[in-house]
Amino acid sequence: MPHKIIFTDIDGTLLDKNRDVSELTISEINRIKDAIPIVLVSARMPKQMYYIQDKLGVKDQPLICYNGALVIAGNNIIHNLEIPNNLIEAIIHYNEAISEEKFHISLFNNNEWYVETYDYWAKREENNTRVSPDIRSNTETLNSWKTANKGAHKITCMGEARLIEEAFRYFSTEFGNHLHLYRSKDTYIEIAPKQVSKLTGIQKLLDQHFNISIEDAVAFGDNYNDTEMINAVGHGVAVANARDEVKAVANAVTLHHKEDGVAKHIAELFID
Known part of the structure; x- marks a missing residue:
């Protein structure tokens, strides 16, 4: 089976123990990038992925952001799904009026990231992604987006x-039919439109930009939100630290992300 394109998750898959791309990963990507497109697929916003593209030398390639809610190629938006403002308002209301204590909310649209305060959680995300948020109340952000007729690509609690x-x-009971709720950690909730998935983003990009069959695609991942794409592509690869559910549908299991699993599998797949 020919392999014509690579899709890879970032956190827990492509990045090393220092949350960066290793020299081996850079070398392997550089070796094949002129013949094989390398597309990053992540829950991150575009700005949080640019530095990785720069290091890999693939800044000219599209990005699948927000777990598939936003797919971009250069200045062109290939696919766009947003959380409507009435649901954003309901989540803010829960945090303000119903929750026992307030928790952190980050609101994202394309390259906009708003937080109410520069707290522990904002600093942690900034450290992990190398992008700084803008400080503005959730209500101000919501009102601004209502005026601009746009919603959120992602909400992180x-x-x-x-x-x-x-x-x-509460969100599962009240909004589960309209929102995709994902817990990557017990202290996080990532919220997206119900229809969003990395696989949907991949399919849109393959159909509308590359004209490549999904059977000719390779994908790397580690977590629950990678399961669909790993299962659907022609060659799905789980890193050794992946969830068992991901490994169960993968065609292959490579080394741990801290051991350059993606780079070493690429070396095996694409031999000069």
Whole structure:
């Protein structure tokens, strides 16, 4: 089976123990990038992926952002799905009026990232992604987006595990039919439009930009939100630290992300 394109998750898959791309990863990507497109697929916003593209020398390639809610190629938006403002408002209202204590909310649209305060959670995300948020109240952001007729590509709720668990249960009951709720950690909830998935983003990009069959695609991942794409592509690869559910549908399991699993599997797949 020919391999014509590579899609790879970032955190826990492509990045090393220092949350960066290793020299081996850079070398392997550089070796094949002129013949094989390398597309980053992540829950991150575009700005949080640019520095990785720069290091890999693939800044000219498209990005699948926000787990597939936003797919961009250069200045062109290939696919766009947003959380409507009435649901953003309901989430803010829960945090302001219903929750026992307030937790952190980050609101994202394309390259905009707004937080109410520069707190522990904002600093942590900034450290992990090398992008700084803008400080503005959630209500101000919501009102601005209503005026501009746009919603959120992603909402992230972060805080004490007990509060996040309570919020997750409430959001699942109240908004589960309209929103995709994903917990990557017990202190996080990532919220996206219901229809969003990395696989949907991949399919849109393959159909509308590359004209490549999904059977000719390779994908690397580690977490629950990677399962669909790993299962659907022609060659799905789980890193050794991946969830068992991801490994169960993968065609292959490579080394741990801290051991350059992606780079070493690329070396095996694409031999000069």
